[in-house]
Amino acid sequence: MRMLKNISKPIVLVAFALNLGACSDFLDLENANSLDVGTTVKDLPSLTNAANGVYSGFQSAGYYNRTFILLPDLMTDNAFVSRQNVGFYTNYDALEVNNQDGYAQGAWASMYGVIANANLAIASGERLNLNPAQQGTANQIIGEMYAARALAHFDLVRFFAKPYNATADASHLGVPVITEPQTEIISPSRNTVQQVYTQIIKDLEKAIQLMAPNGEKYRKNGRFTPDAAKALLSKAYLYMEDWAEAERYATEVISGGTYSLLPTNQYQNSWRFDFSTESIFEIENTNVDKAGVNGIGMMYEQGQYGDILTTADLYNTYSLTDVRRTLIQVGRRGVDNPAYIVHKYPKGLSTQDDNIKVLRLAEVYLIRAEARAEQGKSNLAQDDLYEVMRRADPTALKVLLTGEELVDRILLERRKELAFEGNRLFDLTRKKKDVTLIRATSSEVIPYNDDRLVLPIPIAEINANPNIEQNPGYL
């Protein structure tokens, strides 16, 4: 009898179907789970949503939430895959990566996802007609998008190309630079590294110009600020070995006075908290929106996967009074005994929503120290280095080295301060230092210019894009 009740629906359908005029209505169904790319961004709130989509791309486990933060430490002397493992990233530990590697593809796809969405947001944001009050906010968002695009290009070129200084004029293979919103299918070829960096600089300058000068509320929302763009700019110049510009932008961030290094006694615990006073740019994870079991914390914290351990080599660089030593616990993992266990992403054991700290003031000090040391400003460089050293270890003595030795000492401090934050590999290769690849039971010295220290262009890209060229050493 229930059927009788429902019969009204088919009758409507019959009437619908018989009425030829209504045909198109019957067939024109909206996709209820999506929005139109061309028309959705029409005001400030919708532009904000588009920007959220861009930031969301950074959260991918293939990008900042795991792979991109992990590999630069794993492929060096900072970390290795425990003998008791579930198989994550073992090919990077062994440095036996081929073009079918899913991690490389995940990173490549996520990074270009960020760029494509940023391009769409920039293009649609710049089309909006807004009143002056709204225009200011829109400019902030558009500026953030330029910065996001720059960061993704910077990460791509660091992962998938040799360092800037690999050739004299950086004319070697970079990555495709994409700055236009997607309207038709493209198959771009690779730009030179020099062209990629030029675009990064240009985007960051544009970002600084567009964003609101006081970015505190944006910073605490996990968004770019002019200071974040400047810090990134100084880092990009550092990679380009434009020491003066690197120093200039680092100084702007430091002397702006917005940030301060955390006191020593707060340092260890600060890794549990978001947006501390020395954090310039973080990728936010919330309890609802996070990588969860695919996050970086699951890789380092024990009790879950915990496949990745750090090395005795790194542990022994810390003095007994160095607070950073407390982030490494000496324990046991299967036959790896002792095992050096990393606690820089401590929420891996609980809520699995550690924020990813992309740029910190401590790094900016070290960038400036390096830039100054390279320019022969040894005293100033020693000062900057000492800021970071004594915060970590109040008993530390000021380093009085100069020249090459000072640069090397700064590099060591980068290793100690920025361990497990995704820098080590790039710091070694850009400084033309051979890489000591430490594994569970062996180690190997890899020449700094070894092809295997650059990731392969994924096979799926090679197959789909006839114009792309593979990195040397890969098929």
Added chain:
Amino acid sequence: MPRFKLKLLFRLTLAVLTYSCLFLPLTLQAQTTGTVITGKVISAKEGTPLPGVVVRVEGSTAASGTDVNGNYNISVPDANATLVFTYIGYETLQVPAAGRTSINIQLKEDVNQLKEVVIQVPYGTQTKASFTGSAEAVGGEELESRPRASFQESLQGNVAGLQVSQGSGQPGAAVNINIRGLGSYSASNQPLFVVDGVPMTDVAATGYAWSSNTLAGINPNDIETVTVLKDASATSIYGSRGANGVILITTKRGSAGNTKIDFNVQQGVNTMTMFDKQKPLSTTEMTDLLVEGVFNRPDIVSSRNITSREDAIAFLRTQSSTYNPEVSTDWADYILRDGSFSQYNLSASGGTDKTTFFVSGGYYNQEAVVKGVDYERLNSRLNLTHRANDRLNINASLGANYQDMNTMYAQWWGQNPIRNLRLTVPWVSPYNADGTYNTGILYNNEILVNENKKNSKIYQLLGNLGAEFKIIEPLSVESKVGIDFNFGDEELYWDPLWSDAAAINGIAGNYATMVTNWNITNLLKFRKQFGDFGVEATLGQEAQKAVRKRVAAEASNFVDPSIEVLDGASVRNYVGSDLYETSLLSFFLNTSFNYKGKYYLNLTGRRDGSSRFGPNVQYGNFGSVGVAWNVEQEEFMRSFEFINALKLRSSFGTSGNQPGNWYAWMGFYGLGHNYFDQPGYGLGALENRNLSWEKNKPFDVGAEFSLFNYRISGSFDYYTRTTSDLLFGVPVSFTNGGPANVTKNIGSFRNSGIELTLKSQNLKPSEGGLSWETSFNFSTQKNEILKMSQERILSGFFVFEEGGEMYEYWMKGWAGVNPENGEGLWWTDETMTATTTDYNAALPFNQGSSLPDFFGGLTNTFGFKGLSLSFQFYYSFGNKIYDNYGHFTASDGAIGVSNIYGAMDRITYENRWQKPGDVTNTPKVVYGNSQTGVVNQHSSRFLYDGSYIRLRDITLAYELPLKRFVNRAQVYVRGNNLWTYVKDDLLPYDPEGYLGGLNNGQVPVSKQVTVGLNLSF
């Protein structure tokens, strides 16, 4: 649990009985008065008793039927009544009783009626002689009482040109059916299923289940016939849904006469096939390999001063805290089992001249061979037909059913028991000494089976209501409204003991998925004979709309492990819903002309509009031309008396295919790209406004024949089917920012082949003698890519190139093992002239096809008195299958003892290279191997010949000579997949366990032995 099932069964029985009681008074009245006439009905020719002959009293509703021995008894109102005996395939006989109380009857075969076999065709029925298309019917007897959840699985081997692949032993899983090869790459390759005139949709009502099948909700025992439509003439009328063939399912209906009650019960057991090749290695066996692996490492041997097995074991112990030669766990004992199987069905049918009915209820229960995987189904059905008056017929069907399945994860995840079976080392034990779970095993399968849950329930209502009205000769109208309503209720639960849920203290998810599929059909039919010319026409209009809505929620941090409802969790991880819709609007005309019943011409046309295409290309036109010539009716055939029927037919036409993705043409922002708990969107799909119909052009020429007084009959067909404007997810550069591919129409390919079907009655039973029937079918299949928009498309393990077949494997070529030193070798390139020991130095190339060259079935049935023996072989030859997880299981020592997921397989144990001169395909085991056995070393090493022959079905049945109480009682023993021949000795897994040529880590295929009882009253 058993108690619960019994209760259900009881309720079901009660429901069926209640239904039947409603109708019993209509049928029993004849037996209340007058004289009783008894007798026996036999075949005039063979003298064998004819069971199931309908005996009626002319001019009254009284009716009866013969039992298994041909005996009947019927009450007649007066001694001079006339009895009417009707039996399909025999001439109807009218016999005046003339006062007799015992009348024995001989019925003659009706030669004309054999010709007049009526078959199900689109939007109606037709005589087989008048049908210009290629159609094959499978009767209910081939489907019922099989230990298979769905009728689709039983089509394997019974229909030429039809291939079934399930790739899984999960009961109730979706079944892939291909008719005449693959019709598409990215769009569906599945035929359209039409149940009692209602087209089904292609969308699943589940999300957590790896696979489910709403058609498995239909009880195979309720099916009268399944008709497989293969060529243009048969399928073009279904337009955009007809490209891959059409399968019409007709459920049973009652016929006037005594109420017939059928009851059957079946019980059995499932065990895994080909287990010997997969039996996990014991610790001793693993140690043999590892010790050998250590000795194959001169550097370790010298640095550690290893001289004996004991030394090597001592070394192994230093390399792993878990390695322990004293512990040996047989994971097969924990993970696999012999699953039980049972089904019960009860049905009643009958009726009067005005109203007939069929009601049924059924219960089906099957445990898979993997612990924790099982399936249960309950169904009921009511089919009614009512003749209101001479002009109006009303019919209605309602099937209500319920499927309940516990499934497992597929693919290579820790949640997949099959992965755990194949990879977990034997030296760890699932339990600690105190009986608690060993949580040192990251994915402890015992926790998975005992504590976690992955349950899917599907509730289905499948109904239709139709009416046929004769307006005025020769015009009539028919309307039908059908609904297919599915509700999927699913639950996923991970206990806090499970490693992935430990940190979050348990997590559970719920899916509620609603799939509704409405369909309306209106037909105007015309049928008239103009002298020698006959004309038939059907003008039709059809509208269909399907909607899928899902609500999903996930929460974690449970108050207690015994609580699984989300209210018991403190953290809401995810709440979401989505909604998908698709619609189709169609008009069609089917016309058929014949001259003297000898020559037939059939023309069809259809115009379909689909919501799945952009406004510019929303409509597509389809049509077909078919001709048939019934040669045996010609004068010149009179001299060939042995030819009873010979029909030549041919057809050509077009049909179409829609993309499986309902919004394939659209580019859009996808939702859920949120940040800091603020909403966001990101590029979800790239647009292609020009996306249009995939076109399918089938051509068929064939012959159907019956010879030697219908003792041999069969058909032969040659077909081609060309697919153009192929829908293809073309990979695009990631720099476009969206998903990795865009749906485009790119090129064309062709399937061609021959099909031969033969049925013969080798021995006819003279009274009580031996009978023997054979049916055989053979199909070839050739696929060729004709045109591509780019030179070569690589997709996963496959390559698509002009001139090649679809789904040819693309990977590095394994050149075997160097007999001198046991190292693995790969061909450097496709010339296969030089080998390399460096995997990275080898280039991939084409490794051959994943599609079989030919396949078919052979069934023999013997009968002797009440005993019958039937067995069916299925064979398939010429395809390759790839074990895409072979690179994990054939690790050749690469993993050493470091990882508890480092078990090596039995193939390695039995075939490895051990000493110079050994000729084998399996390299030496090397501890910490980096030459072979490394993850991602995909190559043709794991590519196997997939050819096999299988004893798919063997049944021994006996008709019990019971005369009282029952009309028929049969007991039987049935075995499935009891014997299999595989061509490739190294093939590790059942050849039917591969889906699309790849291993998906699914529930292994099983063999069954069942016993059953069928009773008819």
